[in-house]
Amino acid sequence: MLADTATMHTFVDAARFIGNHTGLLATKTLEQLALSGAALGIALAIALPLGVVLGHFHRGSTIAIAASIVGRGLPSLVLIAAFLTVLGIGFVNNMVALAVLGSGPLLTNSYDGVERVDRDAVEAARGMGMTGWQVLRSVELPLAIPLIFTGIRVAAVTIVATAPIAAIAGGGGLGDIIVNQASYRLSGVLGASICVMLLSALVFAGLAGVQIAMTPRGVRRTSVIGEPQRREL
């Protein structure tokens, strides 16, 4: 696959498309971010506390495993199509489908993070007279932050990266351009694809930075970037 001149021209056209349609691309990017943000918000509000609480009480490992299977095995296209049949075309069905996708890694990681905190540390805290709530707040959560944050990052990247597929179900965003080659031609499709790629990379890098900044110094381990969890998009 040598980059011959025709191929080069295609990408030059794509770059030109990006230059000539910044307004359109910005609008579509904002649409996509709004959809992704709403989905991530829902997933954070439901899956994160659920995982933390289940981990704290060492209950519900089946739920955590099921969530990891949902996160890994459910094709986003299937999920989006299935929710479309129930909730109709548009913003809501995509938001819910993306929230479900993002909930997988969030739930698994927050559960794992809290559940796997060293039992000795928890018992020492209890021995010092801490209540269950205090143990959770000042021992388990700080120690679980690296894993929880990895979950948030994986969920965010999953959602942002899957959002273009939502275009097929009326979700809007940059995907509108990608699935509409008839109107935007190859240059538009490629230009939008490049934007989608940059957007995911930015979200990934931005959250990795936040993660490094937020991780308590004592629990910083080798690499934050490592172990890409499954992301199906």
Next chain:
Amino acid sequence: MRRAGGPTIIPNFGHGSSCVTGDHAFCWDWVRGHWGDTLGPALVQHIELTAIAVSIGFVIAFLLGLATHRVSRIEQPVGIVSALLYTIPSIALFQLLVPFTGLTWTTVEIALVSYTLVILFPNIVQGLESAPDDVIEAARGMGLTRLQVLTRVELPLAVPAIIGGLRIAVVSTVAIGTIAAFLLPTGLGYPIFLALKEPTPFKTEIYSAGALAVALAIGCDGLLVVLRRVLVPWASKGLA
């Protein structure tokens, strides 16, 4: 292979049961009637897509893993590159490959192989590193050459991690494979794609193709669990 029904402009009488034309939640008769021309072929294509991608990805990841095992300096850079590669949305990667390889199977496979590579590589490296130093020294002390240490000690100990990686790779590839339908009329994504293009999305087609994709993922995962039990019975702890 299209169904009749939905608010089409030209009424297409005589095709489809009342269930199909009435757009009920799930119509077994449609599934039975279109297994041969729609669902069955899509399933076979999907299995082919996945099998090719995972095999090629495995071979490349394995060779890269062995190289990394020898020259551990390249692990960090390769790891970062693969983590970044993994953030590329599949729909974008598929499209960006089109100018190079066109609307072909090659395009789809290059993208799928890249993703499997990213998943398999760290697992293989981690597996190869998992042999305790004591064990390796003992093997060396017994007079094994480096190659023998690799084949008789390190590789067998790496099998659980490698199969763990394969499980994730296969399940992800089945899932990403549905996105291939954005490029080519192939795989289980295609019936879903078509069903979504109908004036009213055709539920039975979405549900049946979706269920097949999920079942394929779970089935492959199960096969790999069985494989691990057979290869390394000592490493089996439950289903996880």
